[in-house]
Amino acid sequence: MTFIPIALEGCFIIEPRIFNDGRGYFFESYNAKTFNEGVGAEIVFVQDNQSFSTRGVLRGLHFQKGEYAQSKLVRVTRGAVLDIAIDLRKKSATFGQTFSIELSEQNNRQLFIPRGFGHGFIVLSDEAVFQYKCDNYYHKASEGGVHYADPDLDINWGMPFNELLVSDKDKELPFLKDAPDFGF
Template identity: 55%
Template sequence: MKYIETKLKGCFIIEPSLFNDDRGLFYESYKKVEFEDQLGERVDFVQDNVSISKKGVLRGLHFQNGIHAQAKLVQVIKGEALDVVVDLRKNSPSYKKHFKIRLSENDHKLLFIPKGMAHGFLALEDNTVFVYKCDNYYDKASEAGIIYNDIDLNIDWVISADKLILSKKDLVLPTMKDLNI
């Protein structure tokens, strides 16, 4: 596997080694020892989640606060998604900056998102299957988010706003300024 740090400190693109033959494809999507060696820290994933979305569904930008903050390892196993990460760590050189990447079933890339970052994704195809590991359990009381169209973040979601499908909850998330982050 190849680990490439993004412009957000501690956030890595992971490109697995692919083995193709006449039977199909094989690759390792996660190997704890190698993963922790490359990141230089221990990460214990405790929960796996699966999201299946139709084209235009935008989920995010979400994060967990305090002791319930989550690091995530995300991947698209069917379809394609635009994945967006926002650094909310006040002591980080990339504080309030965002990074985005297309993840798809064709490239098999993964993205590691450390604690202290907001995360969201947009399904670019129908039946996009997005899977992710979390190193902390979901805690409803600790959930938070930032509105997808925050003016200061100025994220280009690649699909016009009138074609986006968001939950009622995601449509009323505060801006970063309102959160005082």
């Protein structure tokens, strides 16, 4: 696996080493020792999640705060998404900055997003299966988010807003400037 640091400190693009032959392909998608060495931290994942969505579905920008903050290792096993991370650590030099990457079943890339970040994605293909590992358990009272259409973030989701399928809950999320302290 190759670990590529990005401008948002602590986040990494992870590219697998893929072995192709006449039968198809093989790659190691996760190895705790290799992963922890690659990100330079001891991360213990405790929960795996999976979602299925169709073209235009936008999920995000979500996070968990306090003692239930989560690091995530995200990937797509079917289809393609535009994945977004946002730095929510107030003391960070990149606070409020975002990073986007296409994750797909073709490129097999993963994105590691440490605690202190928000996360979201939009489905670019007709259908997508999105999988992610979390290093902390989901806790409803600790969930939070930032509005996907925050003009200060200026995220290019790759589709007009009128074509997005967004939950009512995500439509009500605050803009970053109006959000309460995240505790990061």
